[in-house]
Amino acid sequence: MPESCEVTVTVTLAGDLHARPAGSLAVAAAAFESAVELTVGASRADARSVLAVMGLGATSGQQVTVRAAGPDAEKAVNTMIDILAEATRVGG
Amino acid sequence: MSDEAKVGIVLVSHSAALAEGTAELAGQIGGGTVAIATAGGTDDGRIGTSIAKVQRALALADAGAGVVILPDLGSSVLTVRALLAESEDLPEPIAVADAPFVEGAVAATVTAAAGGDVKAVLSAAEEARHARKL
Numbered sequence: 039m040p041e042s043c044e045v046t047v048t049v050t051l052a053g054d055l056h057a058r059p060a061g062s063l064a065v066a067a068a069a070f071e072s073a074v075e076l077t078v079g080a081s082r083a084d085a086r087s088v089l090a091v092m093g094l095g096a097t098s099g100q101q102v103t104v105r106a107a108g109p110d111a112e113k114a115v116n117t118m119i120d121i122l123a124e125a126t127r128v129g130g
Numbered sequence: 131m132s133d134e135a136k137v138g139i140v141l142v143s144h145s146a147a148l149a150e151g152t153a154e155l156a157g158q159i160g161g162g163t164v165a166i167a168t169a170g171g172t173d174d175g176r177i178g179t180s181i182a183k184v185q186r187a188l189a190l191a192d193a194g195a196g197v198v199i200l201p202d203l204g205s206s207v208l209t210v211r212a213l214l215a216e217s218e219d220l221p222e223p224i225a226v227a228d229a230p231f232v233e234g235a236v237a238a239t240v241t242a243a244a245g246g247d248v249k250a251v252l253s254a255a256e257e258a259r260h261a262r263k264l
Contacts, residue, residue, distance in 0.1 A: 061159035061240050068244030087254075088159060088240040089233055089261035 045111040048103045049119055052126045055096040059125030064088040066117050072108025074118060085118060098126070137242040137251045138165040138191030138221070141235055142184055142210055143202040144177045146170030152235050160239035167191040179209040185217065192221035196248040198238055199224070200255060202231045223248045227255035234258040 067074040067085035074085035078100055083090035085104075096102055102122060106114040139156070143149035149170030157166055167190035169183035184199075191197050201207045210226055225248050227234055234255035241254035 057155075057159050057236075061161060061236075061243075064240045065161055065244045068241070068246070086241075086244070087237070087257070087261070089237050089258055089263075093262050093264075095264075 042107070042109050043111050044105070044107040045115045046103060046105045047115050047119055048101050049122055051096055051098055051100050051102060051122065053098045055091070055094065055102075055122070055126060057092055059121060060091040061088050062121050062125060063091055063118060066121060067114065070106070070108065070110050070114040070117075072106040072111040072114045074104065074106045074114050076118070077103040077105065134245065135194040136164050137195045137246065137248050138167065138193055138197045139235065139238050139242060139251075140184065140187045140191045140197055140199045141166065141168045141170070141202075141231070142179060142187070142199060142206045143168070143170040143231070144179060144206060145202075146175070148202065148231075152232055155232070156235040156239040159236050160243040164239050164242045165191045165193050166235075166239060179206050181209055181213050184210060184213050188213075188221055188224075196223040196225075197221040198242075198248060198251045198255060199226045200229060200231060200234050200238065201226065225249075225252045227252055229255040229258050233261055233263075237261070 078094045078096045104118045141149045149168035153166040167187035169187040172178035237258040238255040241251045
């Protein structure tokens with residue numbers, strides 16, 4: 039791994055992004071050194087802010103872009119993608 | 131980070147139901163790892179606030195990393211201020227958030243769950259004022 043890198047991955051949501059998964063994303067994002075950002079359409083949110091993540095209003099079928107920049111960017115993005123996949127499958 | 135004590139949250143409301151419901155919601159969104167204590171209503175169960183209830187809630191919420199208090203409206207703030215001014219037995223550090231009640235409680239709880247200190251939890255609660263929900 040380079041000292042610092044930037045990773046961007048886009049996924050399509052299988053379900054709506056509810057309040058509980060937004061909380062899981064925010065708690066998980068805070069554990070990384072990298073800055074993590076979620077983008078849905080024209081809206082962007084700092085993944086550490088649960089209210090900003092909920093404010094994205096992301097629904098089933100929408101594309102979410104996860105972008106992380108920092109020393110643990112790849113791990114951060116993978117963690118976010120896993121939570122998004124799991125949460126939107128089960129529902130919140 | 132997760133092995134250390136987490137900042138506790140105290141919700142002070144005129145209504146016991148409002149305080150408890152908000153605690154339940156924030157606890158669910160935050161993943162259930164943060165101590166959230168409530169002080170809702172008067173000592174005899176009416177709408178109002180109680181210094182004794184706030185004092186008990188502070189003791190329940192304090193896990194050693196300090197406590198952030200969220201008052202709902204008006205005299206909740208006065209009751210909290212009166213307690214902070216007169217009591218010598220308070221969690222340390224302690225802070226009162228100037229924040230919307232529900233959004234502030236959720237943001238504060240999530241930040242506490244992530245291992246944030248009192249300053250970070252307070253900021254998260256107060257930034258909730260600027261969060262758009264639409």
